[in-house]
Amino acid sequence: MLAKELVAASTVPLVLSVLTEGENYGYALIQRVRELSGGKIEWTEGMLYPVLHWMEKEDLIESEWRDAETGRKRKYYRLRKEGRKALREEKQQWMNVHETLTKLWQPNPSST
Amino acid sequence: MLAKELVAASTVPLVLSVLTEGENYGYALIQRVRELSGGKIEWTEGMLYPVLHWMEKEDLIESEWRDAETGRKRKYYRLRKEGRKALREEKQQWMNVHETLTKLWQPNPSST
């Protein structure tokens, strides 16, 4: 199971990223992320829904209740302009850290 | 400035990784990480020292007080076996998330 800090750091960027695939609803986001990560990332509803609410309050995403084909009601989320901007920033920050880590993960240089 | 979640998620792996370069002390770790990140990652002493203490308690690292050339006392840390193991795991987890994110960051496939 993933360390909780890593889960915390990746939740918002992952939600934003998955929504670039098109609108989606909470329950399906959990499954989509599980699928993309090969089962490595397992979100709970208790942690995701509050994050979605917060992201909506921040105008990163917007929601709409709709009937699914199944007759069931679902709350679909989609990206807003602010969300796309936030995603670009998150991506940049992630890459900053990633590049710093990968520098250190190179095989030790024998000279320099 | 980096989002605090990202800082939290990367602190332990960064400390472990920097220590693969050789032993080092707290104050210098802050500067080394600032340097490696091109100034993007700015740690404070108040967040780093407690992390170092925790890592030592967990046997990931060990410490030794020594006099520096300057005459000043420094607490040098170095990796322990447990720490190398932890680093391998942290690295794996980081890559799991990174790969999931980069899948989503590919240019949108027009077909599939």
Added chain:
DNA sequence: TTGACAAGCATAGCAATGCAAGGCATAACA
């Protein structure tokens, strides 16, 4: 010789928050 700054380590304390647990409703199926 004093005072200001950099180097260096440490932790108390409490505001902020993560998320397990629990709750509710409907559909499908046995």
Added chain:
DNA sequence: TGTTATGCCTTGCATTGCTATGCTTGTCAA
């Protein structure tokens, strides 16, 4: 009619992050 999967939501409090603060020693300038 009982169970499982789908689907959304929130309370509550234990845990934790980190700001703020404090201490020492060395150096350098005025």
